[in-house]
Amino acid sequence: MxxxxxxxxxxxxxxxxxxxxxxxxxxxxxxxxxxxxxxxxHDEEFARSAGFPTVFSIGxxxxxxxxxxxxxxxxxxxxxxxxxxxxxxxxxxxxxxxSGRVTAVEPADDGQLxxxxxxCTRQNGSVAVTGTAIxxxxxxxxxDD
Amino acid sequence: MYTMPIERGKxxxxxxxxxxxxxxxxxxxxxxPPTFLTTASLSWEPPGELDLGELELDLxxxxxxxxxxxxxxPMPRAGQTLAVTTxxxxxxxxxxxxxxxxxxxxxxxxxxxxxxxLVAEQRTTLxxxxxxxxxxxx
Numbered sequence: 001m002x003x004x005x006x007x008x009x010x011x012x013x014x015x016x017x018x019x020x021x022x023x024x025x026x027x028x029x030x031x032x033x034x035x036x037x038x039x040x041x042h043d044e045e046f047a048r049s050a051g052f053p054t055v056f057s058i059g060x061x062x063x064x065x066x067x068x069x070x071x072x073x074x075x076x077x078x079x080x081x082x083x084x085x086x087x088x089x090x091x092x093x094x095x096x097x098x099s100g101r102v103t104a105v106e107p108a109d110d111g112q113l114x115x116x117x118x119x120c121t122r123q124n125g126s127v128a129v130t131g132t133a134i135x136x137x138x139x140x141x142x143x144d145d
Numbered sequence: 146m147y148t149m150p151i152e153r154g155k156x157x158x159x160x161x162x163x164x165x166x167x168x169x170x171x172x173x174x175x176x177x178p179p180t181f182l183t184t185a186s187l188s189w190e191p192p193g194e195l196d197l198g199e200l201e202l203d204l205x206x207x208x209x210x211x212x213x214x215x216x217x218x219p220m221p222r223a224g225q226t227l228a229v230t231t232x233x234x235x236x237x238x239x240x241x242x243x244x245x246x247x248x249x250x251x252x253x254x255x256x257x258x259x260x261x262x263l264v265a266e267q268r269t270t271l272x273x274x275x276x277x278x279x280x281x282x283x
Contacts, residue, residue: 019164026162033155033162035187050205059209060183064163067179076169079220082179083213133179 008102008114008137014073016099019065022057024092030061057090062129066120069098070133074114078136084118088128095123103132111138146230149189149256151177153223159184175223179214182221182267185229186254195231195252202250202273210249211270217263227256227264234268245275 020026028042036058039046047055063084071079090096097120104115118131153173159181160170169176221227234251241247254267 026164030162033159034184036183060180060212061162063212064159064165064178064180068163068165068167071165071167071169071179076167076176076178077220079179079214079216081213081215083211085211086209 007112007139008105010102010105012102014069014100016097017069017072018095018097019068020093020095022061022090022092022094022096024055027055027057027061027092030058030064034058034060036060054092057092057094059086059090059129062090062096062120063131065096066098066118066129066131069120070100070116070118070131070135073100074116074133074135074137075141078138079133080113080136081134082131083133084129084131086129088122088126090122090128094128096128097121097123108136111136111141113137146228147189147191147194149185149227149229151221151223151225151227155184156181156223173223177221180212182214182254182256182265183212185227185256185267186231186252186269189229190231195233197233200233200236200250202271206274208272208274209269210272211268213266213268213270215266215268217265221256221264226259228259228261230255230257241274247275248273 031037031041040050041055041058044055067082100116100118102114103117106113114137115134118133119127120129122128153175156175156177157171160178163178165178231254234253236250238246238248250271252269255263256265258264
């Protein structure tokens with residue numbers, strides 16, 4: 001017997017994914033992978049001289065974690081649009097929770113075009129990054145929940 | 146305009162940094178993670194590629210506001226080479242909540258296939274504050 005995942009519907013959510021506690025090494029690994037070597041993200045002395053208590057994460061790291069969450073949910077191949085807005089800085093030691101909810105669905109060739117809202121929240125409940133995305137989701141892939 | 150080869154090893158490295166274990170990012174024809182195109186401007190863009198015109202940015206006061214990626218068809222994959230153009234988009238001012246103006250600056254990157262087809266776009270929005278960044282402490 002074959003089972004087919006049900007189509008996604010407005011209001012559907014995915015299991016949230018937790019990343020961290022974020023280490024300075026995680027930040028440096030992303031700096032190297034992306035090419036963003038702004039010292040404010042890895043040089044303690046530089047960050048302090050700029051008025052910050054310590055280094056802070058690269059916004060695109062938590063944006064990329066939100067993208068990782070979204071692609072695990074809706075598929076790596078079908079991204080049509082991915083937008084993020086940076087709300088609050090992320091610091092070493094932070095635990096980030098990514099969650100998402102379907103906000104619109106329309107039929108497409110061999111599947112659905114699915115619009116979602118995405119949120120990356122710090123351990124204290126404050127929102128670090130919000131985002132929206134549109135995925136082309138093939139029929140039979142109803143997400144990981 | 147400059148070219149950006151999409152490399153398997155770079156995708157794998159980026160996916161690890163993004164904590165993305167998906168097998169789609171570790172294959173000879175690996176697909177790019179959604180935010181991967183950021184590596185174009187950070188790793189491939191020649192100096193002076195972006196013409197800011199008369200706009201002056203003070204990097205000590207610039208925050209990263211928004212980032213948008215649009216894929217017009219199948220996502221780029223390892224082995225492809227894309228042609229990238231970078232230009233200044235909208236620039237506008239808004240009053241900040243804590244006094245002073247905020248300047249919003251959009252930078253548009255367009256990624257084309259060798260045949261000239263628009264494959265993807267990236268829009269970066271930077272926000273320049275009118276004061277030092279001590280209002281963004283934790």
